[in-house]
Each structure stands twice: as structure tokens, then as C-alpha cells.
Amino acid sequence: MTFKYIGRPVPPQDGFYKVTGTAQYTLDVELPGMLYAKLVTSTVPHAKIKKIDVSKALQVPGVVKVVVGKDFPYRVGMYAGDRDLLAIDKVRWVGHPVAAVLAESLEAAEKAIDLVDVEYEELPTVFDPLEALSPDAPLIHEKMEEYRHSPAFRPIPGTNIANKFTLVKGDVEKGFREADVIIEEKFYIPHVSHCFMEVHNVVAHYHLDGTVEIWTSWQNVAPIRQIMALSLGIPHNKIIVKIPYVGGGFGGKAGLGWEALVAILSKEAGYRPVKLVLSRKEQFTSAAVREGFYGFAKAGFKKDGRFIAYDVKFILDAGAYADYTVNVGRAVGYSADGCYEIPNIRVESLTVYTNKIPTTALRGFGYPESHWVLEQIMDKAAEKLGIDPAELRKINLVKPGISETCTGERLREDAGNPQKVLEVLLEEIGWGKPSEKPREPWKIRSKGLALFVKGPAQPPNASASAILKFNEDASIDLLIATGNFGQGTVTALMQIVAEEFGLPLEKIRVDYIRDTHKSAYTWQTVGSRGLFTDGIAILNAIEDAKKQIFKIASEVLRCPEDHLELVDGEVRVKGKPWEKIPLQDIVMGYTYPNGNSIGGPVIGRGVFMSTHTTYLDPETGQGNPTIFHTFGGTAVEIEVNLLTGEVEVLKGVQVLDLGKVINPLLVEQQVNGGFLMGLSIGLYEQIKFDERGWVVNPNFTNYYLIRIKDIPKQIIWKTVETPQSDGPYGARGVGELTMIGVAPAIANAIYRALRVKLNELPMSPENIWKALREQRPEIVDEALKKFLEFKKMVEVKK
Amino acid sequence: MVHKLSLIVNGIKRTVEVKDNEILLDVLRDKLKIKSLKAACWRGECGLCTVLLNGKLVKSCLVLAVEVDGSEIITVEGLVKDGELSPIQRAFIEHGAFQCGFCTPAFVLASHQLLIENPNPSEEEIKEKLGGIICRCGTYLEIIKAIKSASRFYQKK
Amino acid sequence: MSFGSPYFTLPEFTYHKPKTLREALELLEKYGDEAKVMAGGVGLIPFMKERLISPTHVIDIKEIAELKKLEYKKGEGLTIGATITFSELEKYQLLKEKYRALYQAVKLASDNIIRNRATLIGNICEAIPWVDGPIPLIAYGAEVEIKSLDEVRRTPVADFIKGPVEIDLKPGEIVTSIHLPDIPEEAKSGFLKFNTGSEFALLNIAAYLLITAKKKDVRLVYGAISSKPARALEAEKILLRDGDLNALISMAAIKASEELEVISDVLASEDYRRHLIKILTMKLLKELVEEV
């Protein structure tokens, strides 16, 4: 079948607005009479709030009100339900908001926060999640049992465990007894920040009639409304959440945001609109970031390479609040087996509170963490077994249609073709072919790879819907809530509509504002699910509209409905293309020459509901957690400077089984963007805390993000297309996938060349140098010798 | 003290009152409503607030508003002439050199200025001249492609 | 009180834009330590935002014609005025030809947009331990010229920078220019900055090397190692010896990595820095001696 739009590299449809600077973001929203909010944040990591004196702050000209937490003792959240709006009686991390100042100008608000006096009674602290698990560790949440958590999670009141996820399949002890080779390793990933360019910011207007209007830089409208309705007791239809263009999300704008707080501030200010914008420092220290992560893994293999036992424990340093991280803890747990069939597996994943910044999901949702562990285990096992790492993977890859994942889900036959992914990956990176020798003998080149699989982490009943309505000229307004924060999903969805109706793309319009009141419901756009779930809803809406169209046309053309087809914006009788009627004559109802009319305005509606996903068994972790699995692999060729520890990526390859590529340009953007983000997190990024729990690098000077000068020389991508029969045109999601394999592929490349373990991120020059010096000092000495003997420095430079 | 500034912003004469301690970025965005200008760090690191000030790229969060009385300022709005997009803007669209778009106005402006100064820049030069702007979505590769493809339009001029 | 300095707005101050140096000096005399000079503002504005300094008077020197000086005189050297930006220096051909270490530092400092505003003198006056400007200047033995209403004095850059954000400048004084002595044709100089995965240098180094049959003069200067830039005096002495240059270079590099005072901070540990001192010293010196 040939397509007009599907599979074509159509540029993202919002380009015009973005390159002209006319795209409106929440940061650009101003409402008449708007006040400015500024947070007062905690200077201590763990303390009782004894007294808050706001009298001096209130005297600053322009200050309207100062609000403190105990006046609004709400507990809010999506999964763990552990969050306060402002600290209620206790602060739990440095940066915890304790009060909010409302003023006529930002300048007045900023003056006033300095004058709010908070008296603290400090409590014992715990910063390390391993220590937080000890029975005599200070308790961070005393009343966990009162939190309204989702049934998918198991908090353990009386401890610092926000969620305990366990999974058991087969008999892991027996597996180890039968294993010929056993690998045991410990891994670590530090906290990282999403660093979307548009900071969290919200405008809220609590109207006198009780309606709340919210503008926010967030990924999704629906959860904001849901959380506000449940926690503040406002009826859903009185909460109107609007999201215009969003300056990046990466998971850091999902779940709970600042909206409920700012709504309350608006009410407190006498029903005036209020705007809260976090400074970048506050974004780093007062908003949620990605958790810190420990992985303790033991893996058993047979001599022939079969992976037969895997016992792994994950500990997530969730910080002071874990509302969304409990779900990361769950996802990291059930994704422990990656794309391998492991008959005996035991996973424990603990999401643990500490006195650090609260945490949340970040692109990949636990999968980068589980794969950082597993994909390095594979290479280390390969070495011990004397089997090529690629071969070892081949031996253990799941077989769709036959294999079960660790949650006991039998993979559907059309889930993807991981074998093919691996083959293409090996070919593109030139596996087995030695790298060119670098000109400088103190550098070495090497190749490494990692495979991955991912599905969306979501509740089993996470649905989506779409409404499409025709205008008089047969143009279409597509009413969807699909988040639009740069992924390009909306363009792909518009392509589907244009394709199905045979209309030019310009005739399809999706408003840039997502609006709980005007857009059809979708649960959330996270976990790379947007194209899949919302695409299916749209295809169903198209089907619905087509039915209405064909019904009218069949009467007009006097022809059974199933003899009709829609081509180039016309309904035609199959085989007699001259018997036709243009869409615009139908979509508002058809009018006969004498004025009699039939039909009426055509409105299509469609839904997506996942019918086969389940909760996971609380003890064994068995069940069906996701709606699709996208398989993929990353390979890199790198150059390591043995003198300084610097790593340069010369070539990156990403291979993905996307089922069907709806738009290669959009895929390429995700591949490149995900690769660069993976590289940045892999090589540079780390939120650093000092011994008082203070973040010492809350800015882009000391928290380095990849810049244009750091990009690899070459990134290529290939796709394997194994269509999934229930996906839109067979497609699966891609957005987060492209980041997962980057860091482990680099670590594996380094290990292959140097036999130096890098189980911790980031792989900064210093960390690589340290690892080299500790594990293989002779390599550094040898490199130094070559360096000193080297005569032609100048030539190299040129 | 309140100062009355007069400026030429994107070819239009504008006057605005500012206090000594106001920052150019805030005055342009909040008072003159030049919302194409974005900001992500407010301290010189991200480059999203970049404007052309009297023909030179500067980060407007590091400039006091009082300093620039009588100056000419160009932002990405100023690149659209008679409703026509500039070649670099068209190239950004064609190559998908944006994702969330938050950094895009700054990259477009800086790329435009780069091509004006040197219509045929090497990859090294592109990297150097755009080194002060951050794109978290990671569109750097597409941006380089867009600049290279727009280059011929600037050579003709 | 809040954690950190999360502000968007600046504290209040009065802005002055003198047209002459005399006017500027009078303002500085009048307001004493309540006043701060502003050149590019690239350092001052973030510092004010962070409330690290809160001057009540800001004296913008950009329009003072006398300070816009960039002049080389044979035998005397190079004078760089207080309002000369990094970008202006970058375009100054003589710098590239003669004062290579400074040229390289200028090109590597920050990014090209910032360099359009930032001045070299502001960079030195800011005295942040990781900056690039002072390192080559110390290697050339440059001096700053400081003026007040009743005094003109000169002091070596090396002494002018006293510690982190601490300089030898009294209320009422302004730095008007930097003087780099003229250097012999045979002299070589260079600068390296190690900042992979970092905005600022984890280590930067400048070397000045004059090794002829008649005269030997060597200076090795390091930044981002502790509270202020420092010379590796013992290592320099090694390089003044006679013998196989390559061997001397290794010895000097090792010596430098041992003799300097080095600290750990948010960018790097002491150990790694000492290692980088060794590697970068070798690299830079090897490059310089190989150059023809």
C-alpha cells in the first residue's frame, strides 16, 4: 500500500510559530490584574517548623499576602499521595517551600521573602537511602498510613520505604546452583535534573464563581484536574486546565505540579490571578528531579551462555517526596530482565525517602536505570564466559510469540524482532571490525553496544480519546489532549487524519492549547505512549466519521456503503470514480437541489482502552504491565584519552523496531535528541549535594549540559519494521527509547577496550581517570610514556 | 529614578520607562511584550535571551535596561520582512531544527547573524558561534543542517 | 530567609554613566565602598542577582573614551583599556601574532555572545578562581594601572588578585588599563584550558618560554587550582637548566604537580587536578618547543 502522508518526513507542523517566536508558552501568559508569587524555601534539611513570622514581609509595599502551609493541610499526589502544597509542620529537604508571598510585583515579592522569619527545630537527618533503610534511621514520613496511595503500590508505614516492589519468577536459588558462571556487581546513578528549558511556571485564576482556570507548563491536562479535584474538593468541570506550547518536559512535567498551590494562592489573594515562575535555582532545588539509584545485581549463566538466574535489588533515593517515583520504582523492577529470557528471576525494588530533593520520572522511567545494570552485566558475563557480547545477547534474546517476560507476560507474536534489531546494529557499527588507530597513541578506540526494550509505565486502565469535527469546507478540527512538548506526536497524528480522509495536511488543525474543557480526554502523554494510544483513538474517530459520511453518501449516490471509498477528499463509488461526491457536500449534511437535507454535521469520536493490561501481583510482580514493547539497540564507537579520561563518541548507531515509521524526520529528531540527552547524562550530569544536604551546583555553569561543541561526529539510525497489528499502522512508541542504551553502550565500549569497570555515572573524565588509576594503573603509565615519547604534537593539533 | 528610554525595536520606535535596576530582558518581555525572547537561567548561561543590540549579539539578561537608551534591538520577530520568513527560518522549519521550540528564537537569531557575518561557515565555526546557547531537546544536529542549507541564500545577497 | 538566592530581580541601586574618567573617579570618591564599577556587567549583574554584592551605586564606564584603548608600542608593549571586550581582543591581529597565550585564553573564555560584552579587566577584577584572563597575563608579567583622584599606581596582575573575589583595589579606585611588556621575537607562549564537561576550567595553564643561547626566561602559571592563580616556581627553575629539553619538561611537569597548592571543589578533586597539571604542563610545553 502506498501512502501520501504516512511514512513521509513531514516537518513538525508548528514550525512556523516556533521559528517566528510567535508560539505562546505559559511563560508568556499574563492575565489582567495578575499578582506574582514567590516561595520561601527551607534552609535546613529536616526540622519542625516552630514559628513563621510574616509581619515584616507584609510591610513591604506591594505585598498582598503571605501564605503558610498549615493553613492548607492538604495531602496531594497521583501515586504515593504524599505531597504537601507548602510544608505543613515539618520541612523535609533544603529547598522545601514553607511559605508563599503574593505581591503586585516580582520585585516586591522577592524583597518580602527575605523578611519571612522561619524558626526551625532541627531533626536528625538521613541523606543516604541505604542508611534510611536501617531500623534506627530518622523517620521522614511519620503518617504514611494516612496517605491516599494508588492500589498499585505498597508503602511500608513506620519505615522510610515509600514503595516495595517485588517480583519472583522461577526459582532463583536453584538457578544459581545450576549456573556455571556467576557475576556480582554494584551500580550507582546520581540525581539528575530534567533541565527542560522552560522552568515550571503556572498562572492560576480562582474565579469568584468557584471556577478555577489554570495555565501551566506541564505535559498533560487531565492529571492536574484529577489531582486538584481529589485533593481540593473542586468539581472536575469547574477546573479548567490550559496548556499552550511547552518548553520541554522529559517526564519532569508529569504527575503532580504547582497548580493546586497557585490556585489556592489566587483564592487567598481575593480571586486575583497569580503567577508563579520558578527560578532555575529553585527548579534545581525545590522541584522534583530524577532519583538517585543503586543496583545490586547477581547473575548466573550456563557455560553455553544461557542466562538462567538473576537476583537484583534496586534502591531508589527518592528524596523527601516520592509521589511519582514509586512508579519509577515499580517500572525499574518489572523491566529488570530487559530483552532477555531469564527463567529464574527475583527482583526487589525499594523506593526510599531521604532528606533530599523530591524526585520524579525522567525520560525512560526506570528503564535507563534497569538497563544500566543489566546491559553491563551482559558484557561482564560475556567476558567471563569467553563469548562475544553480541553473541551472548543473541543466545538470550526473547522470542516474541514464545517467550515470557519476567512478569509472566507472553510476548505477542508481532511484539517486534529483537534478533533483527541486533543484526542491523552489528552491521551498522561494524562489529568485529577493528577501529582505526587514533593518531595519538595515548588514546584508544573501541566499540560497545546495549540492547533495550521499553513500554509505557501506566495504570492498566489508562485510556485515551479523540474527537474530530468537520468544518464547512471539509477541513477538520481534531480535539485531542495529546501533550505537545516537542516530541512531534501531534504532527504524526495529523498525518494519520490527512491520510485517512485523503485531505491535504493543511486542512487538519489541532489547536496549540490543550484544554480540559475543550480537548478530548487522554490519560497522560508519557512513556512514549502518545502516538500509540491517541493514534488508535483517532483511527477509531476516523472510522466513526467515515461511517457517518458513507451513510449519507450511500443515499445520495444510491450505492451500498461498502461499495464506497474515500479518495482525495471525495467519496467515490468503487470502480466508477466518476460517480462521486466531494466531502464538503456531505460533512455538514447533504442538501438536495430542492432543499431537502439528510445527515448533519459529522463528528467522529474514538477511544483507546487497553483491555489486556493488569495490576501486578503484589508479591510476585506477575501480570501484564504494558501495552506494547519497543525493542531497540544502541552501539557506539568511542575514543578514550587515557591521560585525561575524556571520552569522545565518534559514531552512534540506534536501531529501533518501531513497527511502522509514521514520520522519519520526527523519529530522527527523537533519535538525535535522545542520544544527546543520553550522552549528557552519561558523561556529565550530576546534582551534587554537600554534607548538609545542600545542592552545590544548581545552575548551568556547574551542572553541565551537552552543548553544540560536544556532539558526536556521526549519529545514524535504522529501523526494523515489525508491525504490531493493534498499533496505528502497526506503529509503536519511540520518544524515550533513544536514551536508554547510550550510557551502557559507552560503559561497555570502555570495558571492552580497557577492562575497567565504570559502574557509576557520570562517566566524567575524572571518574574515568580514577577508575583507570585504581583498576589498571599500568595503562595510564604506559599512555604517559607514549605521550612523552611522542614527537609530533603540533602535527596532531593541526 | 525612572528613566524614559527610547529604542528602536525591530525597526519600530518604542519608548519605555524603566528603573535603574531593571534588566533589559525583563523590560523587553514584560513591558514591551517581546515574548519571542525566552529565558531559562536568567544569568548568562543558556543564551535564550539573546538579542541583537546595535548589531551585536548579547544576552539580554546580562544587560541593564538603562544602559541601552537610543539603541537598536532586533529579535527574531525582526527577521520576518513583509510577512516573509527569512531563509534561515525556512531552513529551520524544513530540517525540523526544533523540538519544543523554546530555544528556537535564540538559535534562529544567532544563526542568522552568523550567516550575515560569514555566509559560508565551517562546521567548527557554526559550533563556535552557537556555543553559548543550550538546547535540551538536542536539536543541534538539525540546526547545523539548517544553517548549511540556508547558507546559499546569504551568499547571493 | 530562603535557600540559596533564587531571585530574578536586582537589588536597588543608582545607575551612573560618566563620560570622562575624571567624572567616574569623582563618583567613586563620593560613594566609596557603596559604589561598584561596571564594565560589561557580565560578572556584576549575576553577582548582584545572587546578592553576593549589593552596591547602591553602579558606575558604568562603557562610554568613557579614555578607557577604550588598545595599543601596542614596540619596546613598550601592549596596553589594554578597561572597556576593551574579549571580542575586540579576539579580532586584534597583533594579539594572535605576539601574545598567543592571551589570544588563546580570550578565544576560550566563555562563549562568543558573552565575549561581545565581557571585558578582560572585568574578568580580572572579578577574581573568580576559575577564570581564564589572569593566567596568560601573569605569564607575561602584566601589570594593571589603577587610578584614583589623587593617585596613579601600577601593580602586577599576580599581586592584584589576592584571593577569591578579592583584589587589591581600594574604594575610590578604578583599574584603567593593563600593560603587557613587549616580548622578544624568540619568546613563545601558549595557553590550555581543560573544561571537558564543564563551563569553567577544571584547570588552566599558561606558559611563557624564552630559551635562547643568550637568555632563558620561563614562566608557568596555573589557574582553577586554589584560591588564586599561582606560578610553579620550582618547575620553572628546572626548565632553566641545561640538558635534554624533553627530559626537563617531564621533570618540570611532575614538579609543578607537586609544588602547587591545589584544592578540591565542585569541579574537580585535588588528585585529579594534580594529575591534570602534570599532563597539561607536558602538553603545552611540548607544543611550544616543537613550534617553529
Ligand SMILES: Cc1cc2nc3c(=O)[nH]c(=O)nc-3n(C[C@H](O)[C@H](O)[C@H](O)COP(=O)(O)OP(=O)(O)OC[C@H]3O[C@@H](n4cnc5c(N)ncnc54)[C@H](O)[C@@H]3O)c2cc1C
Ligand atoms: C555564563 C558565563 C560563563 C563564563 N565563562 C567564563 C569562562 O569560561 N572563562 C572566563 O574567564 N570567564 C568566564 N565568565 C566570566 C566572565 O568572563 C566575566 O564575568 C567577565 O569577563 C567580566 O567582565 P565584565 O566586563 O562583564 O565585568 P563586570 O561584570 O562589569 O565587572 C566584574 C567585576 O569587576 C569590577 N570591575 C570591572 N571593571 C573594573 C574596573 N575597570 N575597575 C575596577 N573594577 C572593575 C566590577 O565592579 C565587578 O565587581 C563567564 C561568565 C558567565 C556569565
Ligand code: FES
Ligand atoms: S536567560 Fe539569559 S542567558 Fe539564560
Ligand code: FES
Ligand atoms: S527545542 Fe527544546 S530546548 Fe531546543
